[in-house]
Amino acid sequence: MASYLTRFAPSPTGPLHLGHAYSAVTAFNRAQAQGGTFLLRIEDIDRSRCRPDWEAQIYDDLHWLGLSWPEPVMRQSDRLPAYAEALDRLAALGLTYPCRCTRSDIRAAVSAPQEGATGPDGLIYPGTCRHRSMSEAGPQDAIRLNMAKATALVGPVSFHEIGPLHTGLHVLQPLQMKDTVGDVVLARRDMGTSYHLSVTVDDATQGITEVVRGVDLFDATAIHVLLQRLLDLPTTTYWHHDLIRDDQGKRLAKRDDARAIALYRKDGASPADIRAMVGL
Numbered sequence: 001m002a003s004y005l006t007r008f009a010p011s012p013t014g015p016l017h018l019g020h021a022y023s024a025v026t027a028f029n030r031a032q033a034q035g036g037t038f039l040l041r042i043e044d045i046d047r048s049r050c051r052p053d054w055e056a057q058i059y060d061d062l063h064w065l066g067l068s069w070p071e072p073v074m075r076q077s078d079r080l081p082a083y084a085e086a087l088d089r090l091a092a093l094g095l096t097y098p099c100r101c102t103r104s105d106i107r108a109a110v111s112a113p114q115e116g117a118t119g120p121d122g123l124i125y126p127g128t129c130r131h132r133s134m135s136e137a138g139p140q141d142a143i144r145l146n147m148a149k150a151t152a153l154v155g156p157v158s159f160h161e162i163g164p165l166h167t168g169l170h171v172l173q174p175l176q177m178k179d180t181v182g183d184v185v186l187a188r189r190d191m192g193t194s195y196h197l198s199v200t201v202d203d204a205t206q207g208i209t210e211v212v213r214g215v216d217l218f219d220a221t222a223i224h225v226l227l228q229r230l231l232d233l234p235t236t237t238y239w240h241h242d243l244i245r246d247d248q249g250k251r252l253a254k255r256d257d258a259r260a261i262a263l264y265r266k267d268g269a270s271p272a273d274i275r276a277m278v279g280l
C-alpha cells in the first residue's frame with residue numbers, strides 16, 4: 001500500500017484563522033500518526049484575489065504552529081498547463097461545453113417555482129448553453145461538464161469517508177449527480193481551470209492518499225471522485241472534519257479576520273494556546 005500522504009491546501013486570499021489552524025493541525029497529526037507525510041499546497045488560481053504577502057503569512061503562521069512539510073511547495077498558478085491538459089481530455093471525450101451565462105442569467109432561468117435547487121456550487125445550472133459546441137468556445141466562456149454524459153460514461157460515483165462525521169461508503173447514482181450537482185464549471189472564464197479541476201489533478205499528481213479538509217467541502221467530493229474516474233486518476237479516501245465556529249455558532253469565514261492567527265500571535269498567544277482554542 002502507498003504510504004500515507006495528505007495535504008493542507010489554503011488559498012492566499014486573506015489571513016489564516018482558527019479554522020485553518022484546526023484543518024492544518026488535524027491533517028499534520030494524521031500524517032504523523034500514520035508515519036506518513038504532510039504537504040502544503042498553495043491554491044492560488046484566482047489571481048485577482050491572491051496576494052504574495054498572504055502567502056508569506058501562511059508559511060510563517062504554519063511554521064510558528066510547529067508544522068513542517070517538504071519543499072518545494074506546489075503552487076497552482078504554476079500548474080495551468082496540467083489543468084489545460086485535463087480539460088482537453090474531458091473535451092475530447094465530448095463531455096464539455098462552453099457557457100457564457102452570468103449568475104443573474106442563471107437566477108432568471110431557474111425562477112420557475114419547481115426549479116432552483118442548489119448543489120455544491122450554488123444553483124444547479126439549468127442547461128441553457130448545453131447545446132453549444134466546444135468549437136464556439138471563446139474568452140468570454142466558462143467551460144462546463146455535461147453531467148448526464150459524464151455519469152453515463154462511468155456509472156455511479158463512490159468514495160470512502162473515514163472521518164467522524166459521515167463515516168462510510170458513499171455511492172451517488174448518475175441521476176442523483178445530475179439532480180443534486182448538475183453541470184459544474186470546470187474552467188472559469190479567464191482562468192482556464194476551477195477549484196474542482198485543479199484540486200483533482202493536483203491530489204493525483206502529488207500522490208495524496210487521504211484528503212483532510214472541512215466538512216463544508218464534503219458535497220464537492222462527488223465531483224472530485226467523478227473527475228478522478230473520467231481522468232483515470234486514483235481515488236483517495238476522505239476525512240472531513242467539523243468546522244470551527246465563533247461564539248454565536250456561526251462558521252468562521254475566510255473574511256473573519258478577527259480570528260486571524262496573526263492577531264492572536266500579536267496578542268501573545270502561544271502555539272499551544274491556539275491548539276487548545278481549536279480543541280486539539
Ligand code: GLU
Binds near residue numbers: 009011043212213217
Ligand atoms: N483551497 C480550498 C480552501 O481554501 C481547500 C481545498 C481542499 O482542501 O480541497 O478552502
